[in-house]
Amino acid sequence: MKQIEKYRHKKILVLGLAKSGVTAAALLHKLGAFVTVNDKKPLSENPEAQGLLEQGIKVICGDHPVELLDEGFELIVKNPGIPYNNPMIEGAVNMGIPVITEVELAYEISEAPFIGITGTNGKTTTTTLVYEMLNEGSKKPLIAGNIGTVASGVAEKATKDNTIVIELSSFQLMGIETFNPKIAIITNLYDAHLDYHGTKEEYKAAKANITKNQTELEYLIINADQDETFEIARQSKAKIIPFSTKKELAEGAFIRDGWIYFNDEKVMEMDQIALPGVHNLENILCAMSAAKLSGVENKAIQEVLRTFTGVRHRLQYVKEVDGRKFYNDSKATNILATIKALAAFETPIVLLAGGLDRGNEFDELKPYLNNVKALITFGQTAEKLERVGREAGIKVIKHVDNVAKAVPEAFDLSNSGDVILLSPACASWDQYKTFEVRGDIFIEAVHKLK
Known part of the structure; x- marks a missing residue:
């Protein structure tokens, strides 16, 4: 320090x-x-x-x-x-x-450089992937920030030999003055936290703070499939490293013929990647980019991607009970996160959803509910979600008091081969202190099933 x-x-x-x-x-x-x-x-x-x-x-x-x-x-x-x-x-x-915010304090006292990750969705998975890749590559990373370990506490113990991999929320980024990560990542940008920021423009401005102090000596990894991230890149002085799941790029991270590439180099075959879900390809590509820029060899990246199956509360596989597979996606605190979770499965789904009412409706979910055979709701947004479910043609819709009661109800409504998915599309604060508490209650209820 x-x-x-x-x-x-x-x-x-x-x-x-x-x-x-x-x-x-x-x-x-x-x-x-x-x-x-x-x-x-x-x-x-x-x-x-x-x-x-x-x-x-x-x-x-x-x-x-x-x-x-x-x-x-x-x-x-x-x-x-x-x-x-x-x-x-x-x-x-x-x-x-x-x-x-204390992130600024952490930067001021830290002897270690930072890799900062922000965005609307995928922050936790990307942060964990970057950490695991650097760790496998013997780069002595430390993990910090919105992921559960306080940044200034981590920075207090860090040395010049470490790299601090930090997940950053828009709330944290509004309170920085000199914070300057060696590598910054913006996973994606969608409407979120508008009850806090007021407008999407204010939200984007907060996210853009991650690169405001960067120079041509630093890197900014951005989502090349989004105009919003390019707008931020145009304001940045950093070297821009794009990634895309939809198109091949002249430089950066992309997919070609079943392989993930960085620049013109093949890194790994996609069918060897353990992490499920199309949405996770974004997280993989930007994490791989940060690892490559940090000098991590392909062998270490490949080892992580062959074995990493996800983070707790983020499309986390819990267990199988009588042929039903249970997944905990409690960190899905907005609509887009739930859309991506639904898209990860081709088998019938019993969806558990609901939580804090921030004033929005859920009509954006409708096109993605075709595979949902039953919807179980709870929390302040239950009625809103039930309306969307009816309009989407879901035949079975039930309301319960809480997540613990939703689990046995979901089991009774499901059959062998179904997926039972907690993906609330809402924050937890109407009933639970954090999304982690909500997810842990779900896991406990699953393990109590007989």
Whole structure:
């Protein structure tokens, strides 16, 4: 870790805890800052805040009092989930107080370079693939970010011999100033998180931040099948590396005659790839590009692609029960992710879907429901999904209270040879704290079947 002096004796407010806030507060304290933590959860119910208090860090819990800004803070490190229309953030911006996320802090202290991955879908799978390829190629990678390990905590332990492979959300990228990955990846761009960003343009602008500090010495890997990613590439100073699942390219990653290529080099035959689903080809091509740019040999890439079958909660195979195959796709928190999951199977599907209502409808799903023999819904969006199911001609539609109850119902409605797929098309927060919790409950319910 770089022993930077930038924050010594500076008065800094960490707004919102969770894992990233706790790590950032403790790190800033080590760097000599005067840290105040503000979290909405009451102190009596907040063991994280209590732990920081024991370290000598000032803690204010229970609400976000705007008058706290009068205490003369020089910087705010905010939890990525707190929107910019929050009164505390609006007040800070109006007062000229810089607002960052802990990803910026991680970059400032890190001795290791970064490979940053963002996009609407495929981030977690791509991040994991890049990590596994670099690891197989003896490049000493570390994994961080939106995938579950806090970036600044990883950066604190990283050395010059490591590479930090980091998954980045649009929320995190809105709070960077100097962050500059050696390699940046944009998997794809679709409408998402508009309840947070307001417009698609604002969402795209947040994603574009991944390359805003890059120079001609860095690389930007983009989806050549999307105009939106090319728009970002035109603004970037980095060397552009395209990938495509639909056309052959003069350079970059593409498919030709059953092989995946990087530039003019054959890397691997497609029929040897273990990861299921056409949508995963995008993830494979951009991960392979990052690995090749990092000096990983084809042998290591091939070994990973022959053995890697997916990440937890992302089209994860759970088990087979009486001929029914169960798949956990709880990370499908938007419509496009569910469309891609449905397209991965040719056998009849019992679909489990529903969750947080963000105000959108689900008509985009209709063309992809032909193979769904039964639909089981739960959560706030149940009625919306049921309407779409009826209009798509699904004969059997059931509503249940939650995911745990959906599993035995799905089993009863299915036959040997069917796929039972949890792919909610919605965030989990109406019923579950995270999509991981939702997925774990699904897995547990599957294992309880007799």
